[in-house]
Amino acid sequence: MNLLHLLDDAKCFEVIRAHRWPEGVRCPHCHANQITKQGRDEHQRARQRYRCLGCQQKFDDLTGTVFAGHHQPLRVWVAGLYLMGLNLSNRQIAHELGTNEDDAQQLTRQLREGVVAAATTPELSGTVEIDEVYLVAGHKGQHAEVQKRGV
Template sequence: MTPVELSNPVYSDEDAAREHIESIRWPEGVTCPHCGVVKEGIRPLQGKSMGPGWYYCTSCKDKFTVRMGTIYERSHLPLHKWLLAFRLMASSKKGFSAHQLSRTLNVTYKTAWFVAHRIREAMADHDPEPFGGKDKVVEVDETFQGPSDVTFVNGKGWQKKRGTASKRKIVSLVERGGRAKSVKVEDLTTKTLKKVIFPHVVLDSTLNTDEAQHYKEIGREFASHEAVNHSQGEYARGKASTNHVEGFFSIFKRGMVGTYQHCSEKHLQRYLHEFDFRYSNRVALGVEDGERTSRAIAGANGKRLTYRRVNSGEAA
């Protein structure tokens, strides 16, 4: 994958955009998405009814473009606008709102909203390599997102209830000097946390958490378990801390409050995919904006775009 600068024609010219996506999706040559035949069995198609970018597979006798089998399939949005949307979302540390995307791409809000969610799906890593390993540290912590419940108090009016019972619960794993993985959970019981932690963290890792009781049993399964006591004002003890995962939460919360502002529980996991992706492909790991964008584009393969009809007839 070759990263490109924002001034590159791929963000404004349709043919350049298509060729760029082809180079990312098919680095070894054009491959049929129907049967998997490569190179020699593929020939370009040209005709009055077809624009550039059509191919014909001599094996399965079917035609295709680079859009097929991706988030762009059946989308009427030009590919260069898709690429610009990828770049804006991949390079904006705290996210890029659908309203701003609508203005920048000159499309409707509904189209921008839909494009953003499909890009988040492209950013999702549904089968990540396990975190940690010998002499490596994985930090685990939970946070809460969403509005608090309100209640009416005589003489004071409507007041927010204290506590986090009504908020959405998120558990994040951060490999120190590496990647992040966040999961929306229904509760913070040991049983639930085991389902999140054990499949994603190698057991010979060092696990760092806070003093919460639900981590104690889990910590016994790892090579080492270090817990810092936040309730006593302890945030670091030697190499033991959860400062990296707390830093991840700080970026996530500033993005959700300052950029996105509103997020339904239904879509929360998609936003987590987005923030995980940018953190796992950050500058500190040697990944600049252009390369990060290329990695996100590569994730679009195999993730079909589907439509839900709305009153206006547009996809949402």
């Protein structure tokens, strides 16, 4: 049985909405919370459309996310993300998703780029300790070479 048969588009959209807007839907353009629902997408029935009463922009559940603007159903992206978490190769992911390797490679690349773009830079504070530092690269464990260079 294919992994995609176990996933339901409606459930995937519910999870996306819950993680994206835990305190209610907000406009991705102006962040207002005065939103009206504008029906469902014709091709993906579980995908809700909205209109912001603040800036009048239209958007949907995926606007502004790594999942937006692709022809693959959301369940394929969610399954791909899950398979990436299992550290599978692109070839294995393509096999599991029933796609060709080029599509799987593009999917994983875009998911990785989305994760990197969303990552925040940690700020260190207080006392910060580091472990080993090698000042002369390439001479690890060669004490005599380090001594010759006077480092």
